[in-house]
Amino acid sequence: AQSVTQLGSHVSVSEGALVLLRCNYSSSVPPYLFWYVQYPNQGLQLLLKYTTGATLVKGINGFEAEFKKSETSFHLTKPSAHMSDAAEYFCAVTNAGNMLTFGGGTRLMVKP
Amino acid sequence: DAMVIQNPRYQVTQFGKPVTLSCSQTLNHNVMYWYQQKSSQAPKLLFHYYDKDFNNEADTPDNFQSRRPNTSFCFLDIRSPGLGDAAMYLCATSRDERGFETEAFFGQGTRLTVV
Numbered sequence: 001a002q003s004v005t006q007l008g009s010h011v012s013v014s015e016g017a018l019v020l021l022r023c024n025y026s027s028s029v030p031p032y033l034f035w036y037v038q039y040p041n042q043g044l045q046l047l048l049k050y051t052t053g054a055t056l057v058k059g060i061n062g063f064e065a066e067f068k069k070s071e072t073s074f075h076l077t078k079p080s081a082h083m084s085d086a087a088e089y090f091c092a093v094t095n096a097g098n099m100l101t102f103g104g105g106t107r108l109m110v111k112p
Numbered sequence: 113d114a115m116v117i118q119n120p121r122y123q124v125t126q127f128g129k130p131v132t133l134s135c136s137q138t139l140n141h142n143v144m145y146w147y148q149q150k151s152s153q154a155p156k157l158l159f160h161y162y163d164k165d166f167n168n169e170a171d172t173p174d175n176f177q178s179r180r181p182n183t184s185f186c187f188l189d190i191r192s193p194g195l196g197d198a199a200m201y202l203c204a205t206s207r208d209e210r211g212f213e214t215e216a217f218f219g220q221g222t223r224l225t226v227v
Contacts, residue, residue: 043218102154
């Protein structure tokens with residue numbers, strides 16, 4: 001079984017501030033973890049993924065995430081928010097060939 | 113150079129009138145998925161095809177059907193749309209059923225309105 005919990009359905013930051021979006025997962029076997037971004041009325045775009053190897057993963061648009069097995073977390077960060085980062089962000093998990101399971105999503109708002 | 117294309121982007125249909133959404137891909141991926149995403153919710157998997165093998169999720173209503181006539185195309189048929197079926201429908205592809213371990217590619221989605 002696998003599941004994903006995203007803490008905070010809405011996160012608001014000021015432009016230039018740190019972005020931190022939280023994701024915790026549960027998985028009975030080693031997980032594969034993903035962050036997707038969705039802009040209004042658009043499909044999902046892969047930001048980054050963790051499969052194996054280095055636990056700090058860098059993605060597109062300056063985002064990165066760190067896999068912490070001991071905390072069962074895969075939080076998404078960006079040092080400095082930009083107005084164009086405003087979107088919905090989904091954390092997702094899969095393992096052992098199972099289908100992708102999404103978290104509930106976090107809407108990021110960026111204030112000027 | 114869009115890789116997963118969904119048509120139309122916006123669809124309005126009448127209550128109870130059958131509607132078909134289409135998805136095409138240029139990636140030659142074996143697996144195609146259909147997700148339903150209601151407002152402010154996570155995408156929910158309806159079904160997927162591995163080549164011609166159809167795999168339905170247990171809680172997908174019978175009102176939803178799918179066809180995959182060839183590798184490139186996949187259709188979502190809603191036989192009798194209800195107001196509760198209004199949602200964004202997302203098509204995705206992956207190289208194989210373990211493809212999420214590498215990457216899945218999503219289309220832009222079709223937003224369905226039922227009137």
